[in-house]
Amino acid sequence: MSTSAEGVLSVEVPRGAFHLFTNLCKGCGLCKEKCPKDCLIWSECLGSFGTPAVIPDDPQNCIACGICQQVCPDCAILIERKRVK
Ligand code: SF4
């Protein structure tokens, strides 16, 4: 995992990358509930209200499906998918 100066948590996953904008995450947990792999956990980094921000527990479990990005009401998650050649 890497953290940028802007507070973006980035994790490389087998099919792409998971990015979490900590200044947008309010810790509602909706993404955790909807992840089909149940792979999101609370991280040690804080979000916009001083609540924990989410992160994949094991990058190998994240399939870069993008559901967490779709359900986040605050656009705090960006999923990058690798192009398959
Ligand atoms: S990333 Fe979005 S859906 Fe997940 S806890 Fe943060 S605000 Fe809620």
Ligand code: SF4
């Ligand atoms: S991209 Fe899919 S598998 Fe990965 S954390 Fe989000 S919902 Fe879970």
